[in-house]
Amino acid sequence: xxxxSILMAMLxxxxxxxxxxxxxxxxxxxxxxxxxxxxxxxxxxxWLQTLKxxxxxxxxxxxxxxxxxxxxxxxxxxxxxxxxxxPDIITCDTPDVPHLAExxxxxxxxxxxxxxxxxxxxxxxxxxxxxxxxxxxxxQFTTNTLALHYNKxxxxxxxxxxxxxxxxxLLEWAKRLTTGDTYGFxxxxxxxxxxxxxxxxxxxxxxxxxxxxxxxxxxxxxxxLTTFVKKGYTSRDVVNWNQGDVGVQxxxxxxxxxxxxCWDIPLSEEAGINLGVAxxxxxxxxxxxxxxxxxxxxxxxxxxxxEKQMAAWQFLTWMLEEGMVEFNQLxxxxxxxxxxxxGIIQTKPLLQxxxxxxxxGVNRFTVGGGENYTKVSTITRIAIQKALxxxxxxxxxxxEAAKQIKRLVK
Amino acid sequence: MSDLRxxxxxxxxxxxxxxxxxxxxxxxxxxxxxxxxxxxFYNISLSYHDTDVVSFVSGKSSFNGxxxxxxxxxxxxxxxxxxxxxxxxxxxxxxxxxxxFILALVFNRDFPGEKVLRGLVMxxxxxxxxxxASAYRFFFSEQGIVNGLLLSLKLISAPIxxxxxxxxxxxxxxxxxxxxxxxxxxxxxxxxxxxxPKDLYEAAEVDGAKGWQRLLYIVIPILKPVILTxxxxxxxxxxxxxxxxxxxxxxxxxxxxxxxxxLSYKLAFRDYEFGLGAATANVMVVIILLLVLGxxxxxxxxxxxx
Numbered sequence: 266x267x268x269x270s271i272l273m274a275m276l277x278x279x280x281x282x283x284x285x286x287x288x289x290x291x292x293x294x295x296x297x298x299x300x301x302x303x304x305x306x307x308x309x310x311x312w313l314q315t316l317k318x319x320x321x322x323x324x325x326x327x328x329x330x331x332x333x334x335x336x337x338x339x340x341x342x343x344x345x346x347x348x349x350x351x352p353d354i355i356t357c358d359t360p361d362v363p364h365l366a367e368x369x370x371x372x373x374x375x376x377x378x379x380x381x382x383x384x385x386x387x388x389x390x391x392x393x394x395x396x397x398x399x400x401x402x403x404x405q406f407t408t409n410t411l412a413l414h415y416n417k418x419x420x421x422x423x424x425x426x427x428x429x430x431x432x433x434x435l436l437e438w439a440k441r442l443t444t445g446d447t448y449g450f451x452x453x454x455x456x457x458x459x460x461x462x463x464x465x466x467x468x469x470x471x472x473x474x475x476x477x478x479x480x481x482x483x484x485x486x487x488x489x490l491t492t493f494v495k496k497g498y499t500s501r502d503v504v505n506w507n508q509g510d511v512g513v514q515x516x517x518x519x520x521x522x523x524x525x526x527c528w529d530i531p532l533s534e535e536a537g538i539n540l541g542v543a544x545x546x547x548x549x550x551x552x553x554x555x556x557x558x559x560x561x562x563x564x565x566x567x568x569x570x571x572e573k574q575m576a577a578w579q580f581l582t583w584m585l586e587e588g589m590v591e592f593n594q595l596x597x598x599x600x601x602x603x604x605x606x607x608g609i610i611q612t613k614p615l616l617q618x619x620x621x622x623x624x625x626g627v628n629r630f631t632v633g634g635g636e637n638y639t640k641v642s643t644i645t646r647i648a649i650q651k652a653l654x655x656x657x658x659x660x661x662x663x664x665e666a667a668k669q670i671k672r673l674v675k
Numbered sequence: 676m677s678d679l680r681x682x683x684x685x686x687x688x689x690x691x692x693x694x695x696x697x698x699x700x701x702x703x704x705x706x707x708x709x710x711x712x713x714x715x716f717y718n719i720s721l722s723y724h725d726t727d728v729v730s731f732v733s734g735k736s737s738f739n740g741x742x743x744x745x746x747x748x749x750x751x752x753x754x755x756x757x758x759x760x761x762x763x764x765x766x767x768x769x770x771x772x773x774x775x776f777i778l779a780l781v782f783n784r785d786f787p788g789e790k791v792l793r794g795l796v797m798x799x800x801x802x803x804x805x806x807x808a809s810a811y812r813f814f815f816s817e818q819g820i821v822n823g824l825l826l827s828l829k830l831i832s833a834p835i836x837x838x839x840x841x842x843x844x845x846x847x848x849x850x851x852x853x854x855x856x857x858x859x860x861x862x863x864x865x866x867x868x869x870x871x872p873k874d875l876y877e878a879a880e881v882d883g884a885k886g887w888q889r890l891l892y893i894v895i896p897i898l899k900p901v902i903l904t905x906x907x908x909x910x911x912x913x914x915x916x917x918x919x920x921x922x923x924x925x926x927x928x929x930x931x932x933x934x935x936x937x938l939s940y941k942l943a944f945r946d947y948e949f950g951l952g953a954a955t956a957n958v959m960v961v962i963i964l965l966l967v968l969g970x971x972x973x974x975x976x977x978x979x980x981x
Contacts, residue, residue: 339944339947340944343728343731343732346732347731347732362758364727364728364729365728366945367728367729368728368731368733369729369730369732369733370732388861446818455925455927456925456926456927456929456930457925457945499751500817500818501817501836501839502816502818502838502839504839504927504928504929505812505816505838505839505924505925505927505928506924519818546804597728639945639946639947640946643945643946647929647930650927650928650929651928651929654836654839654841654928656838656841656928656929667749
């Protein structure tokens, strides 16, 4: 008899607990988000903080994070698409938007953006970055690009008082800054997207074109960068350096000027480098550098329920408004809206060149072959590497690459 | 009713019945089917299809026969990767094995500090590959310790581009792999040597056998099964090796240091050419299968001779 009453009590508790959770889940919508920012790094911490702010302001939405290392992110999205088990929000790097849109991993956001009504306030480059075949498929609330970072102490030692503005100056400055163990200039030329990304500002500012690498303006850009390696102003090892490695060499004082992005600024400041930031030098004075824009984009799963899709959109629009300021302040990146971006300079003056450059920001896949962009990029960077290590001349390298690209993009 | 019971008694209650045995095997068989057999055949089918991102997700890729294989074998990057894999495997095995064997012979004698030194030999094996390969990446960089040492000894006048010279880079990564693989060979051979009966040595010594004769006529014949196992495992490990090359060079510069494994990964997951990636992996599998069969033949022959 006693045993039975205990059993009954347990059953009762169980029923109560179950009804309780059912009741709770009626009010709270849980959405999941797959992102690429590890918790223990500054980006992850900033992200967690921003998510927390959102949840406090919107108690009826609960966000579950799924962290995925950036190298496995696209693979995972493809598999999740195949099994229709995509999280409600997914993160993808800009160049991946076209083929993920083609693969059916991203929800068409045209209606959502129409209701939001502030599309025109987004930087043109950012608009391109989230669109495919004229339709928006993602949201971008944080963007970045490349600029010239330089070590002011090393400049002083070499008797230089201002950053270089033209290509000739960049070469001259690099020559004067190259001493002993220190290289004047560095960029990343590893066989990953980073190489194309670092090369793009030189290519585009000179009037070159990823889809027409054999034209003189394109070849000149590669010849220009090859000169630095040939003359010893840039280490040959750049073909093995990713962006992180370039930053490390800069902070070790082994590199005086480097191409890098705004997210790297805090690292150099923490390391005690007397950091200067300038726009990327252009072929001739008075030109505007045409820079590639980057930054993760966020998309909604087409497989989620309409209810969850609405909650996801509510979160993403919040990130396009209040959340945008908070998050970008924390990670030292640039807001994607023209009306909001300049505000960040007040607290972070070093970001000024970046905000100026973004007016002329170019989205890579829009000018680089659309869904074929990743292949175009692969071909391009192999050619860049061949020229940099002197396996062939810049002209021959790009002529061959142009032939391959033409076969790809008809 | 009684029929059922009889059947049950016959097949399930009797521990020696094949049905019971099969039931015990079932979990493993299911596991192998899901995680080995299915991916293996899926990979083969993938390599005969024109599979890109869209068709990978939809599962509707078009059959293109041998196109992937033809494209691969006419591609210079694949040819380089094939050549690199051969260089990498042959030289890694030869040096790993011979150095490991010499060390095993040295440590087979008792000498002061033997235990400590034996522990030290094992260090490369204890280190995670990401650590050792990254360290070597720094050692062999333009301003790295290797060039620094050679320059200060005046052996070279300009830094050698260990990891950025396309004709040199595969040798550099092979060197790194040799260093990392020695302990594996050493341990197995050392254990094998411990099993050689001491009285055989003594008998040989009485008969006046010299050192190399003892090695050739006693040690090697007795060690032969161990040697074959070490070589076979080494071959398989080395052919499908991925980490060192990926960490040190990512197959670069300009695709000059790819192995079949890194090329396969790059094609599938960097370039999203799943068909080509699968075809590359299959070429690797075929090579490994042929070599393992070859080893099998050698060891069977040995058994037959006995």
